Amino acid sequence: xxxxxxxxxxxxxxxxxxxxxxxxxxxxxxxxxxxxxxxxxxxxxxxxxxxxxxxxxxxxxxxxxxxxxxxxxxxxxxxxxxxxxxxx
Numbered sequence: 001x002x003x004x005x006x007x008x009x010x011x012x013x014x015x016x017x018x019x020x021x022x023x024x025x026x027x028x029x030x031x032x033x034x035x036x037x038x039x040x041x042x043x044x045x046x047x048x049x050x051x052x053x054x055x056x057x058x059x060x061x062x063x064x065x066x067x068x069x070x071x072x073x074x075x076x077x078x079x080x081x082x083x084x085x086x087x088x
Contacts, residue, residue: 007055007068014079015048022086040086047082051075 022044026037051071058067 004055011051018044
């Protein structure tokens with residue numbers, strides 16, 4: 001398992017990049033994407049908060065290795081889904 005601090009930094013960097021991409025698309029993209037920008041930004045902030053909390057407070061009863069593997073897999077899936085939504 002990676003250090004929790006490093007995992008939090010990576011989550012922060014990825015969410016910052018998603019936020020910046022969403023702002024860039026809303027400013028310079030087609031008009032169709034501008035309407036959804038606020039909803040996407042709110043979703044990114046919620047996603048960031050949710051995963052930082054999950055890193056800080058792991059669920060009891062699950063091994064650390066399995067818990068953090070599941071956390072990384074779900075985070076990666078949600079990030080790729082959000083990228084698809086932003087770039088549509």
